[in-house]
Amino acid sequence: MAKEEKDNIVVGLDIGTTKTCCIIGEMNSDNTINVIGIGQTPSKGVRKGIISDIEVTIEGIKKAVYDASRMAGVEVAAVYAGITGEHVKGINLESMVAIAGKNKQVEQSDIDRVREAIRLNAATHNDREVLHIIPQEYIVDDQNEIKNPLGMYGSRLRSRVHFITASVPRVQDIVRSIEKAGFFFQGLVLQPLASAEACLTYDEKELGVVLVDIGGGTTDMIVYIDGGVRHTAIFPLGGIQVTNDLAIGLRAPIEQVEEIKKNDGCAFAPMVNELEEVKVNLIGKKTERVVPKRVVAEIIQPRMEEIFGFVQKELKASGMEGRVAAGCVVTGGGALISGIEEVADKVLRLHARVGYPSGISGLLEVVNSPVYSTAIGLMVYGARNRVSVKSSRQSSGGNGLEGIIKKFKGWMDIGF
Template sequence: MEEDQIFTGVDVGSTKICTLVGRLESQGNLRILGVGIEPSRGLRKGVVVDLEAAAQAVFKSKEKAERTSGVEIMDALVSLAGANVTSVNSRGVVGVTGRVIDHDDVARAVDAARAIAIPHNREIVHVIQRGFNVDGQEGIRTPIGMHGYRLEVETHIITASAASIENLRQCVAAADLDVSQFVLNPLASAEVVLTETERQMGVVVCDVGGGTTDMAIYVDGDIWHTAVLGLGGNHITSDIAQVLRLPNTQAEEVKLQHGHADPEEIDRRQYFNIQPFGEHEPVQVSQYELVQIINARVEEIFGLVVQEIKRSGYDGLLPAGMVLTGGTSSLPGIRKIAGRILGVPVRLAKPENIIGLSDRLNSPAFSTGIGLLRWATLMREVTPRRNGKHGDPGPRGPEFGTKLEKALEWLKSLLP
């Protein structure tokens, strides 16, 4: 077993902590070697609110993954969410130092794009290279080895609260883990649920989790907009608990057993029993009443998604529609409601091309965790210039591999 082919991802969610250990197979598939799932504690809307409780949950999840995989976990890619995440598109322009564009020229262009004004309390998480312009020629994917005098790079920059990132880093460190990289939830999910055709045509991936709903818009194969909305499946559970006067645990069970997002699909004669606060005997509740509670919150979530798409400026530019994933996307009827509100095609997606434990992980709830592993494998193909808090080129960025460097040296040898 080659250690450099083994990767670990930790999905730190508001509902569960999921640690996955995977290995890249020769055919490009991911083989899941181990999984550790622990109920989330100390987190709210993707943000650490109790460091000790959250660290214990991460540690237990890591231990379970180590036992099932037989692999000692030292570091991992860690998911990032939270309503404090924002994004901006930025361009960087530099003059080419030589007649042939090399790695240093690209690095300087990315530095120029990164030099945006951000508040001192925010931190850059991703600097994702989308494309290049060489002497006015647009649409260049990899400029290394090309001739030119002026190099321009288009980037998508994602920032988050510096305090939130540091708290999450400390939480993971307290679980005896190093963070190799933070990855925004929808970017990780997109790696395992989107097709290349959808990316090219224009699509929004919507990861509806427990505490947040995470969005990423792709146009012409590249990421153009990301956002995190502070509503998710836990808010549906909370609504049920308040209206029906139930403990949260029972409200969650009611949602899973009897929940549906579309009142039009429900027989009004269907009833089920609950045990509300203050009642000594079970009480009958109409399923239609329950579904109306759920529907109101689901419509609010996708109403906010529509607002965010319009705010991004890409409304009407997403012919491939929406790809819906995340744990809450398993709620019956949610796809129909989303399609009705957005007015675009909507499909439910779960991770593809995975081997091992697939029966256990074959669910939209594990898209982010498996996406972290896929992100890690793609990052192996990119020579990282710098990681950590200064961002990363991203798996969709240019690939500075050995072959390109050799080609560059060959081109230079031809110059007088």
């Protein structure tokens, strides 16, 4: 029997490299969201953000959703899921049309034509799955940064968008896992877009900001300028590499150094008191050694500098360096290490802050952590771009995967 879900329920499902996390929200009549359930379980079938074992992932999804729905006391029928990995590509596209109106004034038909030109441009990437077409700005002749060009005078109308695509098989893996776990999927959202939804303020997006989500297996970045997405990039490294560096550097068991990293680690060595020490085992031996915390930090710092070095290179290559006046917001589990703001500041030469999910109510004491930015953001994104459970069921039911992907293509450019 099909599951029934209340109309005001919205569910975010983050299938991350280290954990699969489900967050259930209840939308209030004033459009605010109350978090009423959370479930999470370690991800065993995900590597560098990509599903590597479908069966294990299905079990993880079932458990996370079951736990969240039990806590919330509601049934879950459909979810908004995230996607990341090196296969995801974001580019800026531009199209141009002549303004056809009598007085050279932009009419709705001109806007429709310029949008259609973007769609045609996007359609040339038909070997890829389209995730998002995000409007940036309209330009009338040389006047840029226009949000609504209707009624403006000129001879040429241009539209700029950020266009995000993914590998078709990687999308299918996610869709299949969710469906096989017994849920409809209402939408697939680029993970850093979801994290940005949860962590960034309106002002930061307007002034210009780079969000860096340091997860276990990937670091995702997204740049906003003048309120629009200008650049996205995914790097295949994160907190797991930091832990591996410590295991190799200290010749100690992975489980132990993971705890040392979380409890005593620091990403900026000069902050650490030279006299403080931590106890560490040698791999395969029971005897403990004492290691200065400064040494631990000296192993962590270069990896964190490498991560922010990639961010710096992307900012430079995309021409965004110097345009992110509001600085850098770091989120994801990797943002929890002490000294993260200092190391980001040192490499990027930007003011940095740690991004916590905001703008929600409910189980705040549980979800108030950068670890949950993506899952919360998926839920918020879902609430803002709502597709009814019924319509996602109708369009996916009976048509198999092809039908799901087709429906999926339809809703992605909502807002464009």
